[in-house]
Amino acid sequence: xxxxMSDRELDLLNTIQSKLQLSETTVKKLAxxxxxxxxxxxxxxxxxxxxxxxxxxxxxxxxxxMAVMHAIGGAMPTPGFATVTxxxxxxxxxxxxxxxxxxxxxxxxxxxxxxKKAVFGSVGATAARIALxxxxxxxxxxxxxISGSTAFSMTWAIGNLAxxxxxxxxxxxxxxxxxxxxxxxxxxxxxxxxxxxAIADKQKEIAPAIAAxxxxxxxxxxxxxxxxxxxxxxx
Numbered sequence: 044x045x046x047x048m049s050d051r052e053l054d055l056l057n058t059i060q061s062k063l064q065l066s067e068t069t070v071k072k073l074a075x076x077x078x079x080x081x082x083x084x085x086x087x088x089x090x091x092x093x094x095x096x097x098x099x100x101x102x103x104x105x106x107x108x109m110a111v112m113h114a115i116g117g118a119m120p121t122p123g124f125a126t127v128t129x130x131x132x133x134x135x136x137x138x139x140x141x142x143x144x145x146x147x148x149x150x151x152x153x154x155x156x157x158x159k160k161a162v163f164g165s166v167g168a169t170a171a172r173i174a175l176x177x178x179x180x181x182x183x184x185x186x187x188x189i190s191g192s193t194a195f196s197m198t199w200a201i202g203n204l205a206x207x208x209x210x211x212x213x214x215x216x217x218x219x220x221x222x223x224x225x226x227x228x229x230x231x232x233x234x235x236x237x238x239x240x241a242i243a244d245k246q247k248e249i250a251p252a253i254a255a256x257x258x259x260x261x262x263x264x265x266x267x268x269x270x271x272x273x274x275x276x277x278x
Contacts, residue, residue, distance in 0.1 A: 073130070089145040101146050106202030109139050110195045114235060114242050115249070116278040117194025131271045132194055139198065140205040147209040156213075191242065192235050199231030200224055249277050 048056070060070060092098040113132050204224050208215050215223070235242070253274065260270045 089142045091148040092146050093148075098146055102143055102202070102206045105139060105142055105146075106199060106206070109135055109202065110198040110231065110234075111238065111242065112275070112278045113198045114191045114195035114238075115245050116274050117191050127267055127271065128274060131275065132198065136198055136201050139202050143202065143205045144209055147206075149209060149213075191246070192232060195235040195238075195242075196228050196231030199234060200227035203227040203230070245278075252277050 059065075065073075092101055113135065116128055117132060201224075204220065204227050207223055208220070256265070256270055256273050256277075259265045260267075265273070
């Protein structure tokens with residue numbers, strides 16, 4: 044978060060890289076994607092909404108739509124592609140926080156303390172989810188379901204936590220943030236269960252198209268950005 048690494052942090056990162064057998068090329072690519080996510084901004088296109096009811100509707104719509112999209116696109120059946128997709132989810136989650144902040148009237152300033160706390164107070168766990176989800180995906184059938192549920196509940200929790208954080212004037216302490224995040228994630232899991240059948244139907248519907256995209260990607264006919272754009276368009 045602070046862009047500085049102590050010896051302990053560096054040792055930990057090296058251990059993770061070794062255990063996951065990540066090449067230097069992969070590490071540089073992941074770092075570039077995360078860096079891009081932190082700099083990317085679409086929130087200038089989102090306007091402040093003063094009316095409480097309209098603001099609540101706008102926030103709820105953005106959170107729900109993005110969570111559903113991530114549940115559908117997040118349950119990718121092939122390890123490796125899951126990493127690419129989950130990095131797309133990471134970028135979307137940063138964008139979601141930006142949008143909610145703008146709806147509440149905060150400027151789209153990545154260096155603002157309130158923005159950094161909103162992003163890293165909730166999204167920070169996403170890196171661990173990316174690694175874990177790829178391991179889970181090795182489990183037949185159940186892995187895909189767990190991944191979709193995780194993608195949904197994480198996005199749901201991040202959106203709702205950001206909304207509460209900005210609503211409270213960015214003055215929620217870290218301990219309370221952790222509790223609110225845990226509560227929101229549990230709510231997200233329950234909501235996913237309610238929508239599970241519809242999400243599963245959609246996943247089955249788009250499975251052939253996703254498989255075709257993966258084949259094009261393997262053959263080098265499309266690059267990562269084209270692949271992700273197509274996945275988002277389908278979901």
